[in-house]
Amino acid sequence: MYESFLSGLQLATSFNAILYILLGVVLGIIFGATPGISTTMGIALTLPMTYAMSLENGLALLLGVFVGGVSGGLITAILINVPGTPASIATTFDGHPMAKNGEAGKALGVGLLFSFYGGIFSWVVLIFLSPVLARFALKLGPTEYFAIALFSLTLIASLSGKSLLKGLISGGLGLMLATVGVSPIDGFTRFSFGSRNLRSGFDLVTVLIGIYAVAEVFNIAKNPREEKLTVISYKMKGFGIGIKEFFQQQKNALVSAFIGTGIGILPGLGAGIANLVSYSTVKSISKTPDKFGTGIIDGVVASETANNATTGGALVPLLTLGIPGDGGTALMMAAFFIHGITPGPLLFKNHGPTIYAIFVMLLIANVAMIIIEYFGMRFFINVLKVPKYILFPIIIVLCTVGAFGSNNRVFDVYAVLFFGVVGFLLSNYKYPLPPVILGFILGDLIETNLRRGLMSTYDSFWPFLTRPISGLFLFLTLSFMGYIVFKAVKNKRKIFD
Amino acid sequence: MKKSLEDIVSAVTIFFITSAYLVGTLFIKRSKVDNFSGETFPRILGSIMLVLSLALLISASRAHFRKKGTVDKEKTALSTWFEKNAKIFQTFFLIIVYIFSWDYIGFLLATILYLFIQFLIFNSKPIDLKRIASFGAIAVACSTVVYVVFVNIFSVPLSSGIF
Numbered sequence: 001m002y003e004s005f006l007s008g009l010q011l012a013t014s015f016n017a018i019l020y021i022l023l024g025v026v027l028g029i030i031f032g033a034t035p036g037i038s039t040t041m042g043i044a045l046t047l048p049m050t051y052a053m054s055l056e057n058g059l060a061l062l063l064g065v066f067v068g069g070v071s072g073g074l075i076t077a078i079l080i081n082v083p084g085t086p087a088s089i090a091t092t093f094d095g096h097p098m099a100k101n102g103e104a105g106k107a108l109g110v111g112l113l114f115s116f117y118g119g120i121f122s123w124v125v126l127i128f129l130s131p132v133l134a135r136f137a138l139k140l141g142p143t144e145y146f147a148i149a150l151f152s153l154t155l156i157a158s159l160s161g162k163s164l165l166k167g168l169i170s171g172g173l174g175l176m177l178a179t180v181g182v183s184p185i186d187g188f189t190r191f192s193f194g195s196r197n198l199r200s201g202f203d204l205v206t207v208l209i210g211i212y213a214v215a216e217v218f219n220i221a222k223n224p225r226e227e228k229l230t231v232i233s234y235k236m237k238g239f240g241i242g243i244k245e246f247f248q249q250q251k252n253a254l255v256s257a258f259i260g261t262g263i264g265i266l267p268g269l270g271a272g273i274a275n276l277v278s279y280s281t282v283k284s285i286s287k288t289p290d291k292f293g294t295g296i297i298d299g300v301v302a303s304e305t306a307n308n309a310t311t312g313g314a315l316v317p318l319l320t321l322g323i324p325g326d327g328g329t330a331l332m333m334a335a336f337f338i339h340g341i342t343p344g345p346l347l348f349k350n351h352g353p354t355i356y357a358i359f360v361m362l363l364i365a366n367v368a369m370i371i372i373e374y375f376g377m378r379f380f381i382n383v384l385k386v387p388k389y390i391l392f393p394i395i396i397v398l399c400t401v402g403a404f405g406s407n408n409r410v411f412d413v414y415a416v417l418f419f420g421v422v423g424f425l426l427s428n429y430k431y432p433l434p435p436v437i438l439g440f441i442l443g444d445l446i447e448t449n450l451r452r453g454l455m456s457t458y459d460s461f462w463p464f465l466t467r468p469i470s471g472l473f474l475f476l477t478l479s480f481m482g483y484i485v486f487k488a489v490k491n492k493r494k495i496f497d
Numbered sequence: 498m499k500k501s502l503e504d505i506v507s508a509v510t511i512f513f514i515t516s517a518y519l520v521g522t523l524f525i526k527r528s529k530v531d532n533f534s535g536e537t538f539p540r541i542l543g544s545i546m547l548v549l550s551l552a553l554l555i556s557a558s559r560a561h562f563r564k565k566g567t568v569d570k571e572k573t574a575l576s577t578w579f580e581k582n583a584k585i586f587q588t589f590f591l592i593i594v595y596i597f598s599w600d601y602i603g604f605l606l607a608t609i610l611y612l613f614i615q616f617l618i619f620n621s622k623p624i625d626l627k628r629i630a631s632f633g634a635i636a637v638a639c640s641t642v643v644y645v646v647f648v649n650i651f652s653v654p655l656s657s658g659i660f
Contacts, residue, residue: 052652165553169511172546176518179542183535188526190535191518221588221619389619393612394639396592401604401643405653413596421589429507430500447538454533 008356012364017060020053021361024064025368026376031065032072033084033380036216036388037395039069039271040327044212045395047205047331048402055339056357060365062335063358066328067119067365070271070307071373074111075380078300079104079232086272087307090279094292094299099232101295106240110297111304112373113239113246114253118305119366121257122264122312126319127359130348133320137345142452143464147473149442149449152267152323154477157435158484159273170431174439175446177202184448197411202419204334205406207440210419211433212327213399218424220392231381236374241297249301252282260306264313267438270326271307278306312362318343319355323442330437338406504557512550519543587618603658605644612636 011017024046031042046065050058073088078095091111098107140148157171158164180191181201192198241249256278263274282302283292292299314325315332322344324330336343341351348355373380403416423433453470457463464470522543525536579586595611602610613636622628647653 048647048653049651052650165549165556169546169549169553172542172549173511175542176515176539176546179539183525183538186528186531186535188528188535190525190539191521218585218588221584222582389616389621390635393615393619394643396615397608397612397639397643400592400596401647401653401655404655405647405651408654410596410599413599417589417592417596424585429503431507450538451531451533455531459532 004352005356007353009360011056011353011357012060012360016057017361018364020057020060021064021365022368022372024061025068025365025372028065028068029072029373029376029380030383032069033075033384035076035082035084036220038085038212039066039087040331041212041216042069043328043331044209045398045402047334048398048405050335051338051405055336055341056354058335058339059332059358060361062332063361063365064368067311067362067369070311071112071115071369072380074115074304075108075377076384078107078111079234079381080230087275088303090275090303091300093279094295097293097295098297098300099234103295104232104234105236106297107300108234108377109236109238109240110300112370114301114305115308116366116370117253118257118260118307118309119311119369122261122309123362123366125261126312126315126362130316130320133316134345134348137320138349140469142449142456143467143470146446146449146453147464147470148321149323149445151473151477153435153438153442153446154481156267156438158481163430164484164488166431167435170426170433171435171439174436175443177207178440178443184444185451197409202415203406203412204337204441206403206412206415207419208331208334208437209399209402210416211423211436213395214416214420215423215427217392217396218420219427220388236377249297252298252301253305255282255285256302256305257309260309261313264310264325265316267317267323267325270314270328271310274306274310275303278302315358315362319347319358320345322445324438327434327437330441333441501557501561504553505561508550508554508557512547512554515543515546515550519547584618588615591615591618599656599658601658604655605640606658608640608643609636612639
């Protein structure tokens with residue numbers, strides 16, 4: 001273990017790795033601060049750059065983008081009242097009123113400081129929780145894996161959109177896409193229509209780039225009109241708060257960090273949900289809830305602590321179970337696949353140095369984020385002035401190059417366009433996209449473990465229900481769906497709208 | 498388009514895609530050893546999707562006909578719809594032509610042309626000579642940077658075409 005840690009430390013602190021983390025953080029903040037480019041889309045655009053890198057250097061770049069991207073949204077949220085990413089929606093509630101009240105510098109400083117706080121909190125949780133979970137995960141068999149994967153998919157399908165039915169259909173479409181190619185275990189070809197390219201199935205990178213990046217460009221094509229941005233001027237002096245005020249925010253920050261990390265660990269939810277849940281929770285436990293929305297730092301603390309706390313949390317299920325916590329970690333999963341490594345509990349056993357390198361790199365990325373964002377604030381604001389009609393065509397070029405580079409074949413470029421159209425149509429018809437991605441990623445895991453489980457139980461599904469862990473997760477799956485339907489009926493809402 | 502009508506259209510589309518998917522499972526070879534073979538999971542999945550799309554179709558139809566009397570019956574002509582979404586179609590076909598042209602004129606030239614035309618499509622401000630020149634300069638600069646970076650630094654073998 002000690003040797004693995006030293007090797008990991010060496011990998012993470014090499015000149016190249018640190019350079020890539022810094023580059024990643026800068027790119028991440030730019031992506032995060034630019035309205036219309038989400039953190040996930042930013043990682044999708046950066047992923048092709050990692051093809052020729054070692055796994056550790058590639059992860060250094062992606063982790064930098066991930067951490068920088070989640071935090072970068074606060075700049076536009078506070079100064080323009082437009083969240084750069086969904087992770088900073090709640091930051092606008094109090095951050096922008098603070099800016100209008102002449103406290104823009106303080107809002108930015110507090111947002112940055114507590115973004116760092118949330119990131120470090122979740123980092124601590126990651127390094128202590130993930131080895132324990134990985135040891136536990138090693139004892140799981142196919143029945144348990146099937147149940148956990150099914151639970152994860154149901155969770156995201158149920159929570160990521162307004163409609164349970166559309167969420168489930170999205171997840172199902174992802175599973176259907178995953179069945180294209182060679183079937184697990186017996187190796188028969190499915191849905192290839194005689195095409196040699198389809199025989200190996202769709203590449204994860206092409207699906208991710210198409211659905212997260214190309215689809216967004218079509219959305220821009222639908223409404224390419226530029227909105228004039230009015231940036232509020234600011235003056236930053238330190239982080240804008242004293243030690244006393246910092247400690248007064250501890251309760252809020254801790255609650256938000258727990259919420260952010262917890263939501264990060266749950267598959268598929270991520271920072272976009274965490275900041276809103278945290279904001280409403282902190283408001284509900286506050287002694288002065290009526291002041292929320294008028295421009296108090298409590299609101300900025302709640303949102304920014306929670307969204308950055310998802311970064312470490314989202315890595316927990318990816319590293320321990322091979323199930324991505326959100327869109328960003330789904331792309332990191334692709335980076336593992338590019339290098340022929342499958343994330344999961346065996347990663348801790350067989351690739352110890354890589355795991356320790358990830359831990360150290362995440363810490364460096366958080367430190368780099370607060371320094372770079374603090375000193376580079378004016379540069380990032382200037383980047384916002386690049387018009388969308390220039391930015392998005394360049395994104396298309398990067399997407400096509402990225403798709404081509406995954407396997408050096410033009411088929412993948414057409415596939416990216418196909419998935420871009422699919423993503424555009426689905427999002428326009430109000431179908432959530434994260435379940436499609438998770439369905440595609442979990443499809444193979446679900447089918448393989450279902451078949452392996454059935455082989456070990458002589459084709460009986462009963463042991464899936466009677467074994468404690470698989471039974472528990474299948475029970476949770478059904479209970480959770482039952483609860484959502486019940487809640488919808490109780491609230492006299494239409495379940496399917 | 499009204500939301501319930503959109504749901505009906507999407508539910509019907511998914512129903513037909515799923516039906517085609519289920520038909521496709523008939524062409525998958527069956528294992529002689531396993532009861533749960535390569536086509537079983539897609540069949541289960543397809544059946545569930547069929548039920549889900551029908552459920553959506555029924556609920557959306559109910560919502561549509563319940564509100565029918567109260568909704569605005571404004572209809573959009575097909576030509577207006579095409580006009581409204583013209584930039585999406587232009588972008589889609591431009592990307593297809595762009596990818597197709599890689600092998601013939603090479604990545605660099607294809608990208609310069611693509612970017613220049615796409616800038617013009619997305620641009621909503623009045624076009625003058627200065628703007629056209631700036632679009633051209635940005636297209637050439639960006640294409641060259643992407644080509645050089647990906648070919649020389651990231652070792653992606655992009656097509657050189659006529660060069």
